[in-house]
Amino acid sequence: MRNKIPGFLLCTPAQAHDAGERGTLRPSYIEKGIGHLSEMITTGYLNVGQESEKGFFQKLDPRVKVIFLIFFVVIVSLKTDIFPEAVIALFVFLLVASSRINLAQFYKKIAGLTFVFGFLVVFPSAFNIVTPGELILPVIHLSHPYEFLIYHIPEEIGLTRQGVDGVMMLCLRMMNSLTISFLVIYTTPFHRIIKALQVFRVPQAFLLVITLSYKYIFIFAKTVEGMYFARKSRLVGMVRDDEARIWVAGRIAHMFRKSMSRYEEVFRAMVARGFAEEVRLSDIGELTTTDRLSGCFFLLVGIFLLWM
Amino acid sequence: MADIIQIDDVSYAYHDNIPALSRVSMGISEGEIFAVIGSNGCGKSTLLHIMNGLIYPPSGRVYFQGKEVSEDSLRDRTFLKYFRSSVGYVFQDSDVHLFCPTVFDELMFGPLQLGLSRDEASGRVREIMAMLEISHLQERPSYMLSGGEKKRVAIGSILTMNPRVLLLDEPMNGLDPRTKSFLIELMILLNDAGKTLVIATHDLSLISELRCRVAVLSEDHRVEKIGTADEILQDEDLLLRVNLIHEHVHYHGNHAHIHIHSHYLFHRHDRKPDDVDS
Numbered sequence: 069m070r071n072k073i074p075g076f077l078l079c080t081p082a083q084a085h086d087a088g089e090r091g092t093l094r095p096s097y098i099e100k101g102i103g104h105l106s107e108m109i110t111t112g113y114l115n116v117g118q119e120s121e122k123g124f125f126q127k128l129d130p131r132v133k134v135i136f137l138i139f140f141v142v143i144v145s146l147k148t149d150i151f152p153e154a155v156i157a158l159f160v161f162l163l164v165a166s167s168r169i170n171l172a173q174f175y176k177k178i179a180g181l182t183f184v185f186g187f188l189v190v191f192p193s194a195f196n197i198v199t200p201g202e203l204i205l206p207v208i209h210l211s212h213p214y215e216f217l218i219y220h221i222p223e224e225i226g227l228t229r230q231g232v233d234g235v236m237m238l239c240l241r242m243m244n245s246l247t248i249s250f251l252v253i254y255t256t257p258f259h260r261i262i263k264a265l266q267v268f269r270v271p272q273a274f275l276l277v278i279t280l281s282y283k284y285i286f287i288f289a290k291t292v293e294g295m296y297f298a299r300k301s302r303l304v305g306m307v308r309d310d311e312a313r314i315w316v317a318g319r320i321a322h323m324f325r326k327s328m329s330r331y332e333e334v335f336r337a338m339v340a341r342g343f344a345e346e347v348r349l350s351d352i353g354e355l356t357t358t359d360r361l362s363g364c365f366f367l368l369v370g371i372f373l374l375w376m
Numbered sequence: 377m378a379d380i381i382q383i384d385d386v387s388y389a390y391h392d393n394i395p396a397l398s399r400v401s402m403g404i405s406e407g408e409i410f411a412v413i414g415s416n417g418c419g420k421s422t423l424l425h426i427m428n429g430l431i432y433p434p435s436g437r438v439y440f441q442g443k444e445v446s447e448d449s450l451r452d453r454t455f456l457k458y459f460r461s462s463v464g465y466v467f468q469d470s471d472v473h474l475f476c477p478t479v480f481d482e483l484m485f486g487p488l489q490l491g492l493s494r495d496e497a498s499g500r501v502r503e504i505m506a507m508l509e510i511s512h513l514q515e516r517p518s519y520m521l522s523g524g525e526k527k528r529v530a531i532g533s534i535l536t537m538n539p540r541v542l543l544l545d546e547p548m549n550g551l552d553p554r555t556k557s558f559l560i561e562l563m564i565l566l567n568d569a570g571k572t573l574v575i576a577t578h579d580l581s582l583i584s585e586l587r588c589r590v591a592v593l594s595e596d597h598r599v600e601k602i603g604t605a606d607e608i609l610q611d612e613d614l615l616l617r618v619n620l621i622h623e624h625v626h627y628h629g630n631h632a633h634i635h636i637h638s639h640y641l642f643h644r645h646d647r648k649p650d651d652v653d654s
Contacts, residue, residue, distance in 0.1 A: 072507040078569050202544055294472030297472075302430050302486050302489060302534075302537070306461040318475070322475070325519065
């Protein structure tokens, strides 16, 4: 090999001032998107690390938390007034705070989801075209009313009190449901949620599929991150969006191929360890006194909220 | 000689609560071979990622030829081009390193990024393929290569950029003995050609072969010691403490021996009092 070393490897590369390009680099949105994907999956949705904090909710048995989740989401759906929804929001806020979760990050995520999937979707219903009622904020004045298909378009278009109440109610319901769900997910390791679901007789094969999918998301995120770093380490300038799109498409195909071979390997590993269609997961431990007392407390609060 | 890479008091944690590096400082001179050794999970790969400006430490600083490597400095096109062409990173997992359709494209990627003409770039690629004995693979996609071939292609993809510094993350992992000895010869050759090599490894035989300067990372992610290969390899207490060697029981005939053991270097039987009859 010694006599094959290419001559260019013996030359000293250019100094910084000879490098040619000038100016400041702005990474393309696709490039930034690839980089943030892995971080978003691991920290945003899989919540690595949050469940290890020593707060109130983290100490509870996952069965209590899963029952709490279902019970309170039902209560949130049953309430038809804004005031009880606000009381539920306050109660859940106290639970989040007592669990030592980063409040700003937590509620930023909830607010973002509520705005996009709640407020933006139902906001048009606040106008008197959809929800007739007492006009509180006129927006457009027409020369005369119109009839369009099944809609009556009044002369004065604007927000109605009933419409705004409806939007607030739906947004509060969505926010409360999300807060309760995220509180449980943030404070419980995933494998313990899965075990808690056994209590509700969810088929174990189904639970195993969820567990494997969850594990795959981690592997997927790490692979995406690795590919992003490998590319970043060899990029010396700005990449055009069309080039980035071609690369992303190629990587998606590569990931698909890799996924196929990976799940075949996983299945073989399961077979090698005795898997024969029937799935058996390990049992969950006994409830403690704290779990029982907390369960009773949630039951009483729930009954009070239902009575309100 | 001046440090080409300087790490000053760098700490890093994943997701803010999984520590990877704790107050790490070291300097790497131009033209030397420098190894970072430590057990699994001690932060070797993270340190190489930081040296390559792929992630940025929340505390501490990294310098390349005296200029700080940071998110801000790498937005400067001049410095980015110079830094990326000067520091090449060979990833531990060749599957993530290789992202082009064929081996030829893979080796062309770097020089084209540097703005070389196609002719000049393909000339470099052919020379590197000849040196690494992979010319016959040029039209193959990366997923149809063996582990050793992938590693050669990964190194080739960096060499075509002619970097001053090569960062090699666990270069010997999963390779057969012939490929290992090929890579060791290649590393010595590249160093003779003036390249600075930074190697993250837990392979003590590699340190022994390269006779390089070594930084030892402990399991609590700190620099335990920096010294020559001889100083480090002779410090058995240190290697035991950082989990690079361990006490080991095995049999010779009907006798069980307890001794310090590494799969690479230490296999001595100098602890007579511990010998036991089986």
